[in-house]
Amino acid sequence: MTNEQTTEPTPRARWPFHAIRAIDYTVIFVRDMAAMRRFYEDVLALSLLRELSPNWIEYGIGPNTLALARPSRTAADAPMPAGSASLQLAFKVSAAQVDQCADELVRQGVALLSPPTNQSFGHRTLFFRDPDGNLLEVYAEI
Template identity: 55%
Template structure:
């Protein structure tokens, strides 16, 4: 069975999302523009963590991770600057009303890049602050030196360097 591109796209709802009507034929340039607008995204600027325990999470990211507070809109919405990105700490119910992630369930993994020798330095600093490492500094087969640990909500954090 031979299937053309339009049939594949409409199967996955792309035709409806891009405004291509059934039976309509888009020109080459229209198709390229419609198909690549999302592929032009180049930065992840904001990561929002929905905290189960806001005070513990704030202490962790401010005191342990030493992330500079960018701004606090109110006690349940704080933003930390990490390089060119923001890590936002908030709670469920302000914008979204999903059920909270059950305790002990992994919700997100964040990876922070440093220089190669800093992976071991970060590990020592974390241990000195009483943080249990899930995995000590390790050279991985994918050419990263990594260490893994968790925040108070159980999210996995990685500090890594290219090696």
């Protein structure tokens, strides 16, 4: 046998990352913890799971956890520059709730980037930003 025949790559079926079946935590590294906390608790009304410290706050969204954190021990990165989104989150609701969410965001003083819109790919979408500038979407399949 040649060396080429004996050093085959690991078959994908045994790839260790195949064990990943869900996203358990989504962590948003924040610039302004107080503003982000107010937004996610008061505007989006997410359920507080726990506050591990003033630098780490967790919210429950279905079976998943959304955490707000200041970059620290594992990621001491500099915050994203203002005006730069570092992520987009999409929250799925019913079609009628897309419009209700838009109305509530406007009532709370949140600027809409795109009002409720029926998209050609079969979604009704609404886009806005959180206080750190991250892009948020509320959508429904239509």
